[in-house]
Amino acid sequence: MKQSELSTLVQPFHVMELVKHANALEAQGKPVIHLSIGEPDFPMPEPVQQALVQAISTNKTRYTAALGLPELRQAVSDYYRSAFQVQVPANQIVITSGASAALMYACLALVNPGNEVLLADPGYPCNKTFIQMTGGTPAFVQTAEEENFQPSWADLSKHWTEKTAGVLLASPNNPTGTQLTATAMKEITAGVATRGGFIIVDEIYQSLCYDHPAQSVLQVTGAPSEQMPLLVINSFSKYFGMTGLRLGWMVVPENLLPAIERFAQNLSICPNTPAQWAALACFQAETLAICEERRKLFKARRDFMVHALPGAGIELHSTPDSAFYIYAKSPYSSEDYCKDLLEKAWVCAVPGKDFSQYRGNEMMRFSYANSMENLQIAIERINQFNQTGSPKAV
Amino acid sequence: MKQSELSTLVQPFHVMELVKHANALEAQGKPVIHLSIGEPDFPMPEPVQQALVQAISTNKTRYTAALGLPELRQAVSDYYRSAFQVQVPANQIVITSGASAALMYACLALVNPGNEVLLADPGYPCNKTFIQMTGGTPAFVQTAEEENFQPSWADLSKHWTEKTAGVLLASPNNPTGTQLTATAMKEITAGVATRGGFIIVDEIYQSLCYDHPAQSVLQVTGAPSEQMPLLVINSFSKYFGMTGLRLGWMVVPENLLPAIERFAQNLSICPNTPAQWAALACFQAETLAICEERRKLFKARRDFMVHALPGAGIELHSTPDSAFYIYAKSPYSSEDYCKDLLEKAWVCAVPGKDFSQYRGNEMMRFSYANSMENLQIAIERINQFNQTGSPKAV
Numbered sequence: 001m002k003q004s005e006l007s008t009l010v011q012p013f014h015v016m017e018l019v020k021h022a023n024a025l026e027a028q029g030k031p032v033i034h035l036s037i038g039e040p041d042f043p044m045p046e047p048v049q050q051a052l053v054q055a056i057s058t059n060k061t062r063y064t065a066a067l068g069l070p071e072l073r074q075a076v077s078d079y080y081r082s083a084f085q086v087q088v089p090a091n092q093i094v095i096t097s098g099a100s101a102a103l104m105y106a107c108l109a110l111v112n113p114g115n116e117v118l119l120a121d122p123g124y125p126c127n128k129t130f131i132q133m134t135g136g137t138p139a140f141v142q143t144a145e146e147e148n149f150q151p152s153w154a155d156l157s158k159h160w161t162e163k164t165a166g167v168l169l170a171s172p173n174n175p176t177g178t179q180l181t182a183t184a185m186k187e188i189t190a191g192v193a194t195r196g197g198f199i200i201v202d203e204i205y206q207s208l209c210y211d212h213p214a215q216s217v218l219q220v221t222g223a224p225s226e227q228m229p230l231l232v233i234n235s236f237s238k239y240f241g242m243t244g245l246r247l248g249w250m251v252v253p254e255n256l257l258p259a260i261e262r263f264a265q266n267l268s269i270c271p272n273t274p275a276q277w278a279a280l281a282c283f284q285a286e287t288l289a290i291c292e293e294r295r296k297l298f299k300a301r302r303d304f305m306v307h308a309l310p311g312a313g314i315e316l317h318s319t320p321d322s323a324f325y326i327y328a329k330s331p332y333s334s335e336d337y338c339k340d341l342l343e344k345a346w347v348c349a350v351p352g353k354d355f356s357q358y359r360g361n362e363m364m365r366f367s368y369a370n371s372m373e374n375l376q377i378a379i380e381r382i383n384q385f386n387q388t389g390s391p392k393a394v
Numbered sequence: 395m396k397q398s399e400l401s402t403l404v405q406p407f408h409v410m411e412l413v414k415h416a417n418a419l420e421a422q423g424k425p426v427i428h429l430s431i432g433e434p435d436f437p438m439p440e441p442v443q444q445a446l447v448q449a450i451s452t453n454k455t456r457y458t459a460a461l462g463l464p465e466l467r468q469a470v471s472d473y474y475r476s477a478f479q480v481q482v483p484a485n486q487i488v489i490t491s492g493a494s495a496a497l498m499y500a501c502l503a504l505v506n507p508g509n510e511v512l513l514a515d516p517g518y519p520c521n522k523t524f525i526q527m528t529g530g531t532p533a534f535v536q537t538a539e540e541e542n543f544q545p546s547w548a549d550l551s552k553h554w555t556e557k558t559a560g561v562l563l564a565s566p567n568n569p570t571g572t573q574l575t576a577t578a579m580k581e582i583t584a585g586v587a588t589r590g591g592f593i594i595v596d597e598i599y600q601s602l603c604y605d606h607p608a609q610s611v612l613q614v615t616g617a618p619s620e621q622m623p624l625l626v627i628n629s630f631s632k633y634f635g636m637t638g639l640r641l642g643w644m645v646v647p648e649n650l651l652p653a654i655e656r657f658a659q660n661l662s663i664c665p666n667t668p669a670q671w672a673a674l675a676c677f678q679a680e681t682l683a684i685c686e687e688r689r690k691l692f693k694a695r696r697d698f699m700v701h702a703l704p705g706a707g708i709e710l711h712s713t714p715d716s717a718f719y720i721y722a723k724s725p726y727s728s729e730d731y732c733k734d735l736l737e738k739a740w741v742c743a744v745p746g747k748d749f750s751q752y753r754g755n756e757m758m759r760f761s762y763a764n765s766m767e768n769l770q771i772a773i774e775r776i777n778q779f780n781q782t783g784s785p786k787a788v
Binding site: 001002003004005006007008010011012013016039043044049052053056057059060061062063064097098100101104108109110111112113125126129130133134135165166196197198226229242243244245246253256258259261262263265266267268269270271272273274275 | 395396397398399400401402404405406407410433437438443446447450451453454455456457458491492494495498502503504505506507519520523524527528529559560590591592620623636637638639640647650652653655656657659660661662663664665666667668669
């Protein structure tokens, strides 16, 4: 039995070793503070929880249509209209098993073996895997801290070759917590359309933003079409706090729907049924108010961390205004520094290696999906460690 | 924007058009009886439902490990020991988003572009898609009704070429409701191992069997290993009635685990979390007793259908002893016959086209995942239609 070439090509998450180490230290009684986690520290909003219990109690547990519950597709369409003032017909919205399945269907439908897809570096580690699984090749476009780690069309077009099939970007981006500007979105979508390529925009952290109203590329382009070859990926995981429910959605041009439906039927059958019914409650005023309160808490944490990190010896050159991540310069090799910080100060932040092909070892990611109290303790410990190289008494 | 070659290669489920037609007739008030559905007609067992509500109420809604909850992996291992008297270490069991994700990880880990994988024909339509998505080619091995639509090693080895990477079989099989014998399993697994290939056995209908005790290929081979290159696919959907929860599992050789873990991390993050906690309740005595009662109801329906169909003019040459399907000879072109039967007798059974490259238009599938009362009405209508070509008064 031989393993496939793909299985050796696909990278593990290097951070998992660090997280295992952190868990082992915790099991020994060390008070580790996790700034490593890509998951909100809040439970599911109560109305969503109640809707989930209600769905189960009324036996809404059988298969749904492969593209998702019509009611939920309509609710997402309504949400785009009410929250973003964009018209996206419900039939262009596909419900998926997390943003993961959406990214997979998008790449399977659009990338041929031998194609290249442009990715902003740093970025979400799994993006390259979705491309690799089609036989395509990720082509990483290095971005600069001073430009908030987001590429311009000028950057992307420089890397466009005859092999290039399209572009996959994220705004807000993980690990940087930064967004594309509306101007950049406009130039990039127009540029890509002119080249006859596709553009996938991951907006899973869309409403977790702190300095400006939440935005969508759809506000710039309108609904995707054959002329605007755009796919937008979104998720109920982050803003709506449904991580373990594995539910997301995608917005696609109508002409791609038959292909996406075939992939969904064949590869997943359908997304989790009770989660789909529960997600209808995400768009109720009561739930949105809870999510908005949580957004404000994240903003306060962001404000704290952005000011406190430089004081504790961690340089920032970008302006993280979204998601719950800060991507910062590591005092020395981030692989070593993150290990030392964990072992000596019991703070678990993660090295850049998983997110970047270029400067991963210079950079590190802090997640502020943790309580303000824990963030304050973490900053004290980081400061102490950076000043003395030894742990603070706890 | 060009669509990928794969997206045109992947087939839609042709049956969906028929099902849409059935739903339209139903919306017009026609009393359609669905014998088309691959889903038990029972709700989730009560203890599983309660466990699911309990998981949600206690906020067990965050990400789990990519390979699944350790508790559930252990419970599946214990179940193999108690129900099948086989020892499979918990760490060789991977929890997945339905059997679909398991089949996907298996093919991604084992099939290279240009490889061929042998499939029994007729079989589950999506199997070919999982192979095609790797760049591999499904090689269909025609099986005979008189041999219960299951291949022998002699059949498979005849199709083995230098391109062949392995074999994917199902026992019980969909659409035929038939199983591999223990002797065939022994010969096939030994033969495949000798050739240096892999064998994937889909056992998702394992415990829905009516003439002999449920069996697993693992009873023949023991736990998979480098020497026994076997992957077993299973599901909580059918016997345990959790279809819309999208939860399955796979048993893999230890040396494949790192690759499977990388695919699970990158492509899914984790299976649905509350579903995983709920699935622990599947192995409680109370749940197993409910599932056993349901199995007996399925057996009674199977007995009824196997005797009633020939009397109503539908020939059977195989002995369906498992799952909830009967694959039978269609009186004429099954695409036409199934359409006529739906329109004139309001019985929705499905043509063989989705399941077979060879004789799909000669054959059709009946599902008996419907009440005995409905099955009886369906048989009366089929009989009437076959005798007179006109609908029975309802």
